[in-house]
Amino acid sequence: MSPIKVALVDDQTLFLKGLRLILEEYPEIDIVIEANNGQDFLTAVAKEEPHVVLLDLKMPGMDGIEVAEKLKTIAPEVKIILLTMHDDEHFIHHVLSLGANGYLLKNEEPAILREAIQKVMTQEYYLNDYVAKALLSNIKKKDTYSSDQAKDALFTLTPREKEILQLICEEHTTGEIAQQLFISKRTVEGHRQNLLDKTGVRNTAGLVIYALKNQLV
Template sequence: MEKKIRIAIADDHALFRRGMVSLLNMNDDFTVVLEAANGQDLINAISTTKPEVILMDLQMPILDGIRATEQIKRIYPEIKIIVISMHDEDQFVTRLMELGANGYLLKDADPDEVERAIRTIVTEDYYYGPFLVKVMHNRITNKPIKKEVPKLFVPIDLSERELEVLKFICEGMTTTQIAEVLFLSARTVEGHRNRIMEKTGTKNVAGMVAWAVRNGIC
C-alpha cells in the first residue's frame, strides 16, 4: 500500500476544521494527523505528528497564520503550507507566498481543488490554482508604469543569467525547459534557482514569482 500524505489542519473555527477532516479522511491517499485551533498549538505538535502538508487559516488567536507560516518555514522548510482563507487582497496573498506558502486557496474553493492542490504541492512544491493565477495577473497588469527597465528596480544584485532564469520561472517553465532554452545543464539551472532564492530571501518557486512580480521583473 502506498504511503498516505500526512496532513495537518489549523483553523480556529471548529465546524470548518471538522468538515475538512471528514472530507480529507474520505480520500484513501490522505490522513489527517493533526488538528489545531491556532498557530502556536500547531507548531507545538509538529515534531510529534510530522505532517507533510498543512492547511492553514490566517485569522487565528495566539499565533495567526502569517506568523505561523513564517516560523514553520524557518524551522521545517520541507513542510508544504496551503493557506485557506477568506482574504483575497492581492498584496496580502503575494506576501504569504513570499514567506514560503506553497499555495493559496479561498475558503469557498471546490473540494476537488483542495485535493488537487495537496497532491500538486507534494510532487511539484507549489500549486497555482485559478485564484492565485488571477492574483498574479492583477499584480502584473495593474502595477504602475515604470520608465526604467525592470532590472533597475531590483534592490538585490541578480546577475543577467539569474534574471533570465527568474523570468522563465515566472512563465511557468520547468528546470528542464529552461535548461534547453538557455543551452545549460539542468544542474546549472538549479544552481541559479537556488542562488535566486538565497538572494531574495524566498523559500520556493511561488515565493520567487511573488517577489519578481512585486519588483517589476515579471
C-alpha cells in the same frame, strides 16, 4: 507511494471536522495533525512533522501569518497552504511573498483542495486563476518587491537560470525540467537554489512572483 502527511489548523471546529471528512476520502492523504490554534500545531510539529499544512489565516492569539513565520524557522520543509475568506490582491501577494506555497479560499471545491496539496508536493507551489490574476494586478499597480538584491538579480541571472525559471513558472516538476534540458535533478535543484539566493525570495512561489513582476515570463 508514501501518503502525503497533512496537518489541519483552524479555530472553527465545524470547518476543521468538515475538512477532515473531505480529505479522508482521498487515499493518498494521511491527516497527522489536527489543531484549533497555532501554538498547539507548532507543538505537535515537533512530534509529527507533516508534509503540508492547511493553515487558517485568521485565528485568535496567533494568526496564520505568525504561525507560518515560526514554522519556517522550526520546520522549513513543510509546505504551507493558507486558507481564508479574503481574496484581496495585495494581501495575497503579501502572504505568498512571506513564504507560503499556496493560497485558497475556504469555499473552494474539494477537488481543488486535493489538487493544491498534490501540486505543492510535486512543484512546491500552487497558484490558481484568481491568485495569478491578483498577483498580476497588484504587480501592475505597485512595485511591491523592490529590494536592491531583487533588482541586482536581473543582471546576474544566467541564461540557464532564466530557462529554468521559465519552466518552473510553467508548472514543470524538477524531474520534468531535468528531462527536458538533459541535465540531472541535482543540477536543476542547484540552479533553483541559485535563483533563490540571487533573488532573495523564500521559495518557489516567490520565484514565480519575482518572474511575473520582472516580466521574465
